[in-house]
Amino acid sequence: MSKEIDPSVIQHEPVASPCIGVCVLDTADICEGCFRTMDEIVRWSTFSNEGQRDIIKKTWQRAKESGRIL
Numbered sequence: 001m002s003k004e005i006d007p008s009v010i011q012h013e014p015v016a017s018p019c020i021g022v023c024v025l026d027t028a029d030i031c032e033g034c035f036r037t038m039d040e041i042v043r044w045s046t047f048s049n050e051g052q053r054d055i056i057k058k059t060w061q062r063a064k065e066s067g068r069i070l
Contacts, residue, residue: 012049013049014049015049015052015053015056017034017044018034018035018036018055018056018059019033019034019041020033020034021033022034025038030062034059035058035059035060035062035063035066035068036055036058036059040055040058
């Protein structure tokens, strides 16, 4: 039997930084490793969990738009 996860609990879980140690900015100031903007990188620890999750969604979209993921 699988245990259901309460979504409200997930919202309070810490969000791991998407940094993979490839810290190179492209011409648009987007990191080629994690696809965050310089501002998102600098301010990462000041964002709420919800804000960090929003940034993660944006990084996936940027990676997709760049052709790095399908």
